[in-house]
Amino acid sequence: MPPAAPRCPLLPLLLLLLLLLLAAARPAAPPHRPTFACGGVVSGESGFIGSEGFPGVYPPNSKCTWKITVPEGKVVVLSFRYLDLESDNLCRYDFVDIYNGHANGQRIGRFCGTVKPGALISNSNTMLVQMTSDANTAGSGFIAKFSAAEPHERGAQYCGGRLEKPSGSFQTPNWPERDYPAGVTCSWHIVAPRNQLIELKFEKFDVERDNYCRYDYVAVFNGGEINDAKRIGKYCGDSPPAPILSEKNELLIQFLSDLSLTADGFIGHYKFRPKKLPTTTVPPTTTTVPPTSIVKPTVALCQQKCKRSGTMESNYCSSNFVITGTVITAVTRAGSLHATVSLINVYKEGNLAIQQAGKSMSAKIVVVCKQCPLIRRGLNYIIMGQVEEDGRGKVFPNSFVMSFKTKNSKILNALKNKTC
Structure with missing residues (x-):
């Protein structure tokens, strides 16, 4: 029998090394990235939607619509994972709109910039998401997850809905046991019969305090949409807002909390009222701007000659606020002009509520006599x-x-440095 050939103990190791080198030399498979089309129809227990071309820059001059359906008997919960759209304090250029239902539904919210809203919830098993872009600045767009939830689950984590009973209450999630959660967006749409108005009062109120209510806040709007021109007020802190009376038969209350500090929250009550009441029964505090400060005194005030008094210098110290800006909205309401001013500069702020979205800042002003000053x-x-x-x-x-x-x-810069 011939002698056995000597074994090489390094041979298996050399073969393994050769295989590893060959594998490393092969081109790596490109990573798989989900691609999103412009809109679509999606359904199921959960899934994702995203702007066209995400994570690349979304195209200009486009309008994309997604129709979401979850199983019957459940509601849609939409959570933004990423948001990067052109920033504007009124979201006029590039924005995402969220609606209840698939057609002619109430708008739950409009969003732009980079601040993600909290979870949004529909009042049925359908929701519509629409993204609009103009011809200019763009970003990476958005990606959002939708999921189905049982309606009874809303109390702990979600809030909002349509309120049509003659009277009722609404409150922040977790009220009164513990603080409201971070990252929540709620919208209550109160609808009265056409010949009635809505009176709104907050019993308890504790929302993260900020001079401009930029982080957590409650906003109240006339009508059924989040429309800056129809906003009655924006509230935060621990003092309940004054009672509010709607102009017509609809009010929308929006509550938003960011992802940081929270507080006790609030409970509010509403009731329907006949549209026409004797003037003696209208309490002076039923609106954010009491009728006593607009109706009777304003009539006499507005009959006076329209002429500013004094100089820029003499008015500086006697004024609570001094600003320069561009008028971007102007709406006549109850004999006064309600305007939104995009700020160029603030020389004296006082307690003026200034809203900030990205680099843009704006403030609300009321010209008591709508054309004086014009x-x-x-x-x-x-x-x-x-x-x-x-x-x-x-x-x-x-x-x-x-x-x-x-x-x-x-x-103005010289006056800013002046001691009043």
Whole structure:
């Protein structure tokens, strides 16, 4: 029998090394990335939707619609995982709209910028998501997860809904046992018969305090949509807002908490009222701006000659706020002009509520006599005036208001450094 060939103990190791080298030399398979189309119809217990081309930049001049359906008897919960759209304090350019149902439903919210809203919940098993972009600045868009939830699960984590009974209550999630959760968005849509109005009162109120209510807040709107031009007020802190009376038969209450501090929350009550009541039965505190400060005194006030008194210098110290800005919305309401001003500069802030979205800042002002002083949408002004309890600026016929020119900045900067 021939002698056995000597074994090489390193041979298996060399073969393994050779295989590893060959594997490393092969081109790696490209990583799999989900691609999203412009809109679509999706259904099931859960899933994801995203802007066209995400995570790349979404295309300009587009409108994409997603129709979401979860099993019958459940509701849709939508949670944004990522949001990056052109920022604007009124979300006028690129935005995502969320609606109840698939057609003609109530809008739950409109969102833009990079701040993700909390969980959004429909009042049925269908929801519509629509993203609109204009011709200019774009971002990476959004990605959101939808899932089905039992309606009875809403109490612990979700909130909102349609309220149609003649009276009722609404409260933040977890009320009154513990603080409301972070990252929640709730919308209550109160609908009365056409010939009635809605009276709204907050019994208890404790929402994270901030001078401008930028983080957690309650906003109340006339009508059934989140529309900045129809906003009655934006509230936070631990003082309940004054009682509110709707203009017509619909009110929308929006509550939003960010992802940081929380507080006790609130409970609110509403009731329907006949549209026409004797003037003696209307309490002076039924609206954010009491009728006594607008109706009777304003009639006499607005009959006076419309002329500002004094100079820029003499009005500076006597005014609660001094700003320069562009009028972006102007709506006549109860004989007054309610305007939103996109701020160019703030020289004296006082208690004026300033909202911030990205780099844009804006404030609300009420011109007590709608054409005195006359301000027009799209033009720039210097505005000096007083501040109401809800943080809105109040401008009277003799308040100092004038067109803003760049050369005025020098005088205003000098006044800013002046000690009143």
